[in-house]
Amino acid sequence: TLAVAVVVADTRAYIDGSSSVGGGTADSITLTATTVSNVLSSATATAGGAAGTGSNQTTGLLADPNGDGSDSDRAATSEGNVDFAGALALNIVETNTMATIGDGVTVDSDGLLTLDAKANADSAAIADGSTTGGTTGLGVAVSLNFVDTVNEATIGSADVTADGITMSATMADRDIGLTAGNEQPVVDTTTDNDTIYVGNVPGLKTGDEVTYENNGGTSIGGLTDDDGNTKYYVILAEDGKIKLASSKENATADTPVAIDLTSTGSGTEHELKRDGKSGLKFNPTGNYYDLTLANTNGLTTGEAVKYDNGGGTDFGGLTNGTTYYAIVGEDNKLELAESREKAESGESITITSTGAGTDHKIVDATHTSQAQSTSGASAGNVGIAGSLAINEVDVDTTAVISTGALISVVDGGDAEDTKGAVTLTSESRTRAVGQALPQEDGATGEAFGMGASVVVNVADKDTESLLDDGAVLSDTNRVDDLSLSATGDNSMNTVAKGGATASGGVALTPVVAISVALNDAVAGVGTPDGLAPTTTVEGDLNITAVLDSDTRTLAEGDAEGSDAAIGASLGLGISSDNVFAQLERDWTSTGGSVLLSAQGANASRTTAKAAAKGAAEDDGVEGSGDDNGVNDQVDAQRGLANTRSSEGTGTQDTPDAETADTDDTDGETDDDATGD
Numbered sequence: 001t002l003a004v005a006v007v008v009a010d011t012r013a014y015i016d017g018s019s020s021v022g023g024g025t026a027d028s029i030t031l032t033a034t035t036v037s038n039v040l041s042s043a044t045a046t047a048g049g050a051a052g053t054g055s056n057q058t059t060g061l062l063a064d065p066n067g068d069g070s071d072s073d074r075a076a077t078s079e080g081n082v083d084f085a086g087a088l089a090l091n092i093v094e095t096n097t098m099a100t101i102g103d104g105v106t107v108d109s110d111g112l113l114t115l116d117a118k119a120n121a122d123s124a125a126i127a128d129g130s131t132t133g134g135t136t137g138l139g140v141a142v143s144l145n146f147v148d149t150v151n152e153a154t155i156g157s158a159d160v161t162a163d164g165i166t167m168s169a170t171m172a173d174r175d176i177g178l179t180a181g182n183e184q185p186v187v188d189t190t191t192d193n194d195t196i197y198v199g200n201v202p203g204l205k206t207g208d209e210v211t212y213e214n215n216g217g218t219s220i221g222g223l224t225d226d227d228g229n230t231k232y233y234v235i236l237a238e239d240g241k242i243k244l245a246s247s248k249e250n251a252t253a254d255t256p257v258a259i260d261l262t263s264t265g266s267g268t269e270h271e272l273k274r275d276g277k278s279g280l281k282f283n284p285t286g287n288y289y290d291l292t293l294a295n296t297n298g299l300t301t302g303e304a305v306k307y308d309n310g311g312g313t314d315f316g317g318l319t320n321g322t323t324y325y326a327i328v329g330e331d332n333k334l335e336l337a338e339s340r341e342k343a344e345s346g347e348s349i350t351i352t353s354t355g356a357g358t359d360h361k362i363v364d365a366t367h368t369s370q371a372q373s374t375s376g377a378s379a380g381n382v383g384i385a386g387s388l389a390i391n392e393v394d395v396d397t398t399a400v401i402s403t404g405a406l407i408s409v410v411d412g413g414d415a416e417d418t419k420g421a422v423t424l425t426s427e428s429r430t431r432a433v434g435q436a437l438p439q440e441d442g443a444t445g446e447a448f449g450m451g452a453s454v455v456v457n458v459a460d461k462d463t464e465s466l467l468d469d470g471a472v473l474s475d476t477n478r479v480d481d482l483s484l485s486a487t488g489d490n491s492m493n494t495v496a497k498g499g500a501t502a503s504g505g506v507a508l509t510p511v512v513a514i515s516v517a518l519n520d521a522v523a524g525v526g527t528p529d530g531l532a533p534t535t536t537v538e539g540d541l542n543i544t545a546v547l548d549s550d551t552r553t554l555a556e557g558d559a560e561g562s563d564a565a566i567g568a569s570l571g572l573g574i575s576s577d578n579v580f581a582q583l584e585r586d587w588t589s590t591g592g593s594v595l596l597s598a599q600g601a602n603a604s605r606t607t608a609k610a611a612a613k614g615a616a617e618d619d620g621v622e623g624s625g626d627d628n629g630v631n632d633q634v635d636a637q638r639g640l641a642n643t644r645s646s647e648g649t650g651t652q653d654t655p656d657a658e659t660a661d662t663d664d665t666d667g668e669t670d671d672d673a674t675g676d
Contacts, residue, residue, distance in 0.1 A: 001129075003043035003089045009096070009121075011035040016102035021109075027413075028111035029162070032118075035097040035151075036172050038298045039123040043087040045141075046130055083134030083379065089125040091145045099167075103156040103404070110412040112420055113162035115399075118172035119151040122298030122368045130376035130385075130439040137379030139439070142388045145371040149395045151428070157404030161477065163412030164420015167399045170427040171365040175308075177294035178334070178361050180315045180354040187220060187264045187284040188241075194222075194261040195241040197288055198272070198280040200329045201346030202301065207252045208234040210244070210272040210280070217267015220284055222259045228273065232259070239290070239333070278345040289315070289351040291334045298368050300433045301328050302343045302493055305362040307336070312357015317349045324349070326362075334362075340491070340550065367430045369393045369459070375451075376439025383445035383500075387436035389455040397428035397463045397488075403470035403526075408477035421481040421539075422473075424465040424523075429489040432459040432517075435496075442499030442509070442558075449500035449561070450508040458516040463488035463547075469526035469584075473535050481539035481592065488521040491550040494573075498557040500565075507561030511569040511610070513553050517576070521547035521600075524582035535585055540592035546599045547579040553606040565612040573606035 013031040015021055022029060097119040101107060129141035153167040188195045198204075211228040212219070223244070224230045233251035235243040235258055243258035245251035250258075264284045272280040299305070302325055309320040318324070318336065325343035327335035335348035342348075371391035377383035401407060401424070409419045434457030442451030465484040473479045496513035523545040528535065555571035579600035587594065 001043040001045040001087045003041040005039050005041045005090070006092045007037070007039050008094045009035060009037050011096070012098045012100065014098065014100040014102060015105050015107070016100070018104045020106040022107055028114065029107065029109045030114040030116070031099040031101070032116045033097050033099045034118045034172050035095055036120045036174050037095055037122065038174075039091055039093050040126070040297050041089040041091050041124070042126040043089040044128045045085040045087040046132075081134045082136045082138065083131045084138045085129045085131040086140045087127040087129035087142070089127040089143045091123050091125045091147070093121070093123045093147045095119065095121040095149045097151045099153045101155045101158050101160065103158065105156070105158040107158065107160045107162065109162040111162065112164045112166060113160065115153040115155070115167045117151050117153045117169045119149065120172040120174050120365060120367065121147070121149045123147050124298065124368075124370040124372070126372050128374045128439070130374070132378045135380045136382040137377035137384070137445070139375040139377040139385040139443070141373035141375040141386070143371040143373040143390070145369055145391045147369045147393045149367055149393075152396070152398040152400070154398070155401045155405050157402060159406045161408040161410060162420070163410055165407065165409070165422045167401075167423065168425040169397050169399045170425065171429055174298070174364040175361045176364060179292050180289040180351055180360070181292070182290045183287050185264070186282050186286050186288055186350070187261060189221070189261045189263060194243055194258050195237050196244070196272075196282060196284075197241050198282060199240045199335050199346055199348040200327060200333070201280065202344060204234060204236065204242075204346065206234055206236045206256070207248050208274065209248070210234060210274055213271045213273060214265060214267055215269040215271060217270060218265045220265040220270070221262030223261070232272070240329070240335070278342075278347055281347065283350065286350065286352060289354055291315075291336070291351060293332045293334050293362070296328050296332050296334065299326050299328050299364065300368055300370055300431060300493070301326060302340045302491065303364070303366055303368060303431050304340070304429070305364055308361050308363055309355060310357050310359025310361060312360065313355040315351050315355045315360065316353030317351050344493070365429060367395055367428070368433070369431070370433040371455075371457075372433070372435040372437070374437045374439050376441075377443045377445075379445045381446050382448045383443040383450070385438060385443035385451045387438070387453045389434050389436045391432055391434040391457045393430070393432050393459040395428060395430050395459070395461045397426050398466070399424040399426045400464065400466045400468055401471045402468045405471045406474060407472065407479065408474035409479045410477050419480040421483060422479050424467070424484045426463050426465045426485070427487045428461060428463045430459065430461050430491070432457055432492045434494045436513075437495070437497050438499045441501055444501045445505070446503050447505035449502040451498040451500040452510045453496040453498040453557075454512045455494055455496045456514045457492060457494040459490070459492055460518045461488060461490045462520045463522070464520070465523045467525045470529045471526065472529050472532055473537065475532065475536055479537045482537055483542045484523040484525070485542075485544040486521045486523040487546045488519055489548045490517065490519045492517045492552065494553045496555045500559045502561040502563070505561055505563050507559040507565045509557035509559040509567045509610075511555045511557035513555035513571045515551055515553040515573045515575070515606070517549060517551045517574065519547055519549045519576070520578045521545045522578070522580045522582070524580060524584065525587070526584050528585040533586060534588060536588040536590065537592065538590050541587060541589060541594045543581045543583065543595065544597045545579050545581045547577055548601045549575065549577050549603070551575045551604045555607070556609040558611045560613045563614065565614040567610035567612040569608040569610040571606045571608035573604055575602060575604040577602050
């Protein structure tokens with residue numbers, strides 16, 4: 001399955017050529033350019049699914065390549081048939097938003113000159129390739145997202161006179177309708193339900209171990225708060241709900257056996273604790289409501305959004321005008337969290353009422369780019385799954401008075417007796433997400449399972465407000481106040497996860513996650529024109545640069561094989577931040593101050609986890625079930641090598657195959673090896 005989008009979007013408001021505008025009589029001149037774009041490419045391929053769900057073209061070609069109605073030419077190995085599912089999603093997106101006064105233009109305004117560029121460019125490439133049949137199964141998913149976004153307000157080599165100049169390159173708002181409904185109890189004790197609502201928690205899966213605390217209330221009927229001595233095991237249900245089992249076997253059985261919840265207990269801060277992860281907190285006596293968006297395209301978990309009640313009253317748990325962080329679910333479902341940290345751990349706000357009004361919404365003001373690949377292969381003998389995601393993003397946000405420009409500020413005919421300020425503002429908020437993931441357990445096969453995931457996430461973000469080298473501020477009609485500010489808020493999330501199981505053989509899980517985040521925020525005055533080495537203004541000079549960056553990289557692989565298992569994970573995070581407030585010419589003010597401020601905050605976290613569970617070690621007891629463990633397998637392989645060597649041709653003696661005498665410190669090969 002192939003999905004491709006190639007998009008070039010140009011939005012320009014400009015004065016160009018040798019134009020002359022205003023003639024000194026215009027009250028004001030305004031150029032505005034706004035772009036809101038949302039590009040989605042989604043490719044899904046399945047093979048060997050449930051009967052009656054339809055056919056897949058790839059599967060059909062494998063089953064009957066020459067199309068003659070006979071499966072005698074079916075794709076197969078010596079062990080049996082091959083099922084393949086492949087999905088490729090590709091985005092190539094270029095977005096240009098420009099408010100421009102070009103080279104050679106003359107502008108003479110009695111009022112304010114405004115150049116305003118606003119952009120909000122979202123793109124996502126989503127690929128899912130999974131197969132569940134055949135003796136050999138191969139599932140491949142590739143997502144490629146290439147994005148170039150330019151948002152700029154520019155005065156070129158032009159002669160500009162005005163009663164103040166305002167130039168801005170900032171984020172455009174995208175409003176998305178939001179509703180609350182479907183009232184449900186947090187703890188549902190009705191027959192055949194026995195569920196607890198905890199929200200859509202990333203990484204939570206069936207079989208996970210938890211302990212229960214009522215935190216001073218009374219316990220839910222069927223559960224025990226005993227300081228963590230009693231262990232429970234998660235059974236994932238639908239729509240953010242879970243059930244609990246008394247053992248992992250009960251949780252993971254073909255027909256899971258859940259604990260009967262007989263009452264909701266009391267108290268409002270119950271918690272299911274997880275080892276090494278955030279606890280799952282909930283109010284067992286409360287009700288909750290689902291949040292549903294008009295669409296979730298362009299939103300990612302961890303992204304900042306603002307809640308707007310549309311003039312009504314707030315949904316219970318939310319406050320109008322407050323920034324929250326999205327947890328994006330399926331079927332346009334949304335949860336909100338108080339911080340990005342909580343969003344990515346799944347700790348959401350419970351919605352306790354539907355408020356009033358029909359115009360509730362969230363406001364998205366972030367350039368979001370996403371590449372996500374998910375693959376799986378569940379086969380009889382050999383299962384191989386591979387996910388590749390590449391997200392490459394370049395975002396340039398600039399407000400600039402260019403080389404060769406001449407800027408004059410006059411007191412126009414308005415009621416004010418002062419000149420308008422010259423203000424340059426650039427603001428960019430971005431989020432780059434790359435994910436290479438397994439479908440459920442990834443790749444499974446009896447003899448061999450391999451689940452590989454590779455993600456590369458590269459983002460170059462420049463936010464600049466500049467009086468460029470050689471730009472001239474008139475010494476006759478001097479600027480009063482000059483302000484330049486550049487603000488960048490850039491986050492990146494890169495995740496590669498892989499899983500493989502071989503019930504009677506070897507499992508292999510190579511996982512690679514690479515993040516490269518290059519973030520710049522620059523506000524400044526460049527070098528002078530040769531004829532005017534000193535710039536003089538009448539008021540204040542304020543130059544401010546602010547940069548906040550957050551880069552997170554996770555590589556996690558899990559392999560389990562009865563004979564051998566290899567789990568290998570590589571996480572690499574590269575983050576480079578530059579924050580500059582700069583003045584590169586002589587500067588004089590006849591009645592003001594000079595302020596330069598640069599502030600940067602950087603958070604970067606890289607985690608690599610690998611787990612492998614191979615054959616059981618020999619416990620030394622004759623006749624026990626592990627006698628054919630790893631050590632015996634090594635002996636058997638060495639014996640086979642000796643046999644093969646003795647069968648070789650020629651008359652020379654062939655040396656025996658040998659292994660080193662040294663063992664692990666416990667004298668055996670480890671049953672479970674985990675590396676972080």
